[in-house]
Structures are given as C-alpha cells and as structure tokens.
Amino acid sequence: MQVLSTTEENYLKSIYQLLKDGGEKVGTNEIAALTGTKAASVSDMLKKLAEKRLLSYQKYHGVSLTEEGAKTALLILRRYRLWEVFLVEKLKFNWDEVAAIAEELEHVKAPPLVRRLDEYLGFPKFDPHGDPIPDEFGEWSHTPRMILQEVPPGSAGKVVAVTNSSAAFLKYLDKVGIYIGARIEVLDKVEFDGSLELRVDGDKTSFLSREVAANLQVILHPS
C-alpha cells in the first residue's frame, strides 16, 4: 500500500464515488466537476495515478479503478466515515455539519489511530448517513435496501440511509422529522407528481417530493 498525497487520495475517493453510482468508466470532466478542478489538471493526475497502478486509463476513454485503487479508496472512505461518526456521536455535531471536517481528518493516515478510533467508537458498521463503513480490509456487508420512492403504498419500513448528504437535504429531513432509524409508513403515492404521503414514527404525516423520496433508503418491515 503506497503512501499517497492528500490530493491523490481526494481524487481516488472522487473517482470511486463516481464509479459507484455510475457505470464502468468515468470521464475527465465529471472528475473535474466533483473535485472542483479543471479537466487539464485531472488529465495530469490520471496519468500519475495510472502510473502508480491505482487506475487503468486509456486516453480519451475514461478511467476505472484497479483492484488496488478500489481498495485504497475504500480505506480512505473508512477513515472518512469513522471521523463522521466521531463528530456526530462524540462531538455532537449535526449530521449536516460533518462533511467538510471529515474531508480533512480522513487524510491523517497513522494506522494505529484508525484502529483505536474504530474501537473507541464501538466498531460502528454505518456512518451518520447510513453509509456502510468498510473494515480494515476494505470490505463491508451489503444489506439489501429499497429506495423509498419505489416502496408501494401500504408498506412500512425503517429509514436506513440517505443517498444525498448535502446540508440542504439533511436540514430538510430534520425539519420533517426524518432520521436514520425513523419508522415510515407509506400511505399513498400521488399519481400527479409521484410524491409520497407517509406517516413518520406513527404520528406525524408528511408529504415527500419524488426527489426527496428518491434519496432515502429503507428496509421494509415484514408484513
């Protein structure tokens, strides 16, 4: 496992994220958009990371991560999510405030630190947004989840993750009383715009737009 710069780590993680919710390959402009750089800079970095065998790169045809690149990305993600847990569970930050800080902390690489932090936090399996935390080998358990938007009316379940961690989205969820672990009953799906009518924790009744419901993951209760 090579020692990477903060910048290299940030690129690697970005590429991982883009591949995860995209396809086989990811393009230069996409990476530039996500990392806040220009395509020219990305081209340079892709060459460097390909040189280090972290990704496979054919000019003009995008990149994908190698085995080693993917594993490295997952170990960065592990640190990122462990710090997120720390910031929320221990320092009492709200879940919409932790992204930027964890973005910095994730680059402190001392392995004993990561191990002890994990232990101190009680070996959490999920971060404050419901995302799984890879273990020290870059592995995690995949539990089957359903997108709330696709849950048929009449079903009930539990919110287990959000697939958008922007402060705006998370603050909105706070306002309507939705959180990781909240019990949800889908009462109706409005034909016109695809919005959902639902009950949260048995009492509150809310309407959620299609966009919002598409960014919530649930596990259905057996009915």
Add this chain to the structure above:
Amino acid sequence: MQVLSTTEENYLKSIYQLLKDGGEKVGTNEIAALTGTKAASVSDMLKKLAEKRLLSYQKYHGVSLTEEGAKTALLILRRYRLWEVFLVEKLKFNWDEVAAIAEELEHVKAPPLVRRLDEYLGFPKFDPHGDPIPDEFGEWSHTPRMILQEVPPGSAGKVVAVTNSSAAFLKYLDKVGIYIGARIEVLDKVEFDGSLELRVDGDKTSFLSREVAANLQVILHPS
C-alpha cells in the same frame, strides 16, 4: 487571522518553541535543525512569514515573532495539545506515542471542531505532559513550577510536567514509575554526579540522573 499552510504553521510553532526556551532571537540553522530542512529553505520561509507580519526579520540577525505571530503559534499549540489529550484520555494511547499523530491533527483548523473538542475533553488546562493548553485567545495561567533537579533534599512535591517529550525519556519514566501527578520526596542529592535519590508515591525508591531530574517539573508541598 490569516489562513496559513501546514508548512507555515509548522515553522511558526517551531520558532515559538525555540524562542520560548531560548532568548530574544532565533537563527536560521536552529530552525532548520528543528524542522528537518536546510538553511536555504528556512531563509525563504522567513521572508514569507515576515511578509505576512508574523515575525520580524533582519537578514543575518535572526527572527522573533510579532504579537500576531506569537498568538498564531499559541493557537496551533492549543490544537496540538488538545489532540494530545484526546489521544491519551479517549483513545488510550500512551503519552510517548501521541506526538507524531497530534503533529498532523493540529492542522485541521475548523474552529467549531476545536471548540467542541475542548468541550468534549472537559476544557483541560494541561496536556498529557503537563504543558499548559492556551485558551481560544492564546492565554494560559502560569503556575510557578520548580525543576526537580533544583529541589533541596528533604522536600516533597508532585510531578506536574515533563520538559522533554521524547519517547525514550517518557518510556524511561514509565519504567521507574514516574507520571504526572506522582508524589515525590527528595531524599538525597549525590554530590559526585548530581543525581537524586527519591521516593515515588511513598514506596518505591529510585535514583534519577541529573539529566532526567532536569527535565521534570514539580510543585512543592508546603512543609
């Protein structure tokens, strides 16, 4: 308060340390030795930091920190020592293992993080080595301390700080059972080499060399 790079922060903290246990001005070579760089690199950095009004610099005559430079250094030291407390108190690292990790963590500058960390740790006034932790204004209370080496035989006191934080030194203290808070009675001072015979916590009797005793600070018990 300007935004400084990690490198600039490290230089500033080093210069602060050198001035603290040295005199009025500190020279280029000294800084190079402490930061592990070459004199030429230091010259460049001194120009840059002088430009930013963090230190006053006359070519060939060494540097001293300005008011703003000193305050900035103290805020870096604050973050460093708070992280040291975290690593020892919460993550259960030994006091000889935390320097390098805190050296990295100190550069995460998000102000809410530092505030919450301080709160979470219970607003500690001293780090694991007994060094005072500056408050958010860069201030701390100076309690009068005595160097163990200078304590007259027959006196008793409490260890409150170490003035050397090398792993070798700290491990040695572990071995002879000396720690921050340990009660010490000075039984005798050996004329020949200046070493001390003392009792630790009422039972164990040790001999400490002059070098070791010179790096321990105590507060004497009123007798």
Add this chain to the structure above:
DNA sequence: AATATTTTTTAGACTGATCTAAAAATTACA
C-alpha cells in the same frame, strides 16, 4: 587588524499541483 571559520543568503533547479489557451480526438447529427 587581518584572516579564518561559521552562519546566512542568494542563485538556480526540481517536484507536485494547479491554471489557460490551443490542439487533437471522439461523438453527435444533419
């Protein structure tokens, strides 16, 4: 006071990360 030694600065070069502008390749579409 003159010379030798030490310290510090400058000159010039290199690396990593970034940019803009221009060239090249790919893809879209008429």
Add this chain to the structure above:
DNA sequence: TGTAATTTTTAGATCAGTCTAAAAAATATT
C-alpha cells in the same frame, strides 16, 4: 458520411516548498 459540437489532452506558465552550490555577511581567532 462529413461537418459541427463536445470532450480530452498537450503545451506552457505559475506557485509553494524544497534542494545544492556558491556568494556574502557576521563572528571568532590569531
């Protein structure tokens, strides 16, 4: 299928931080 639009790469600069080697200044020694 040939041209237009888009995407990507290259060329050439800049900036921060570092280095070695050489020049300059300060300090120590005779």
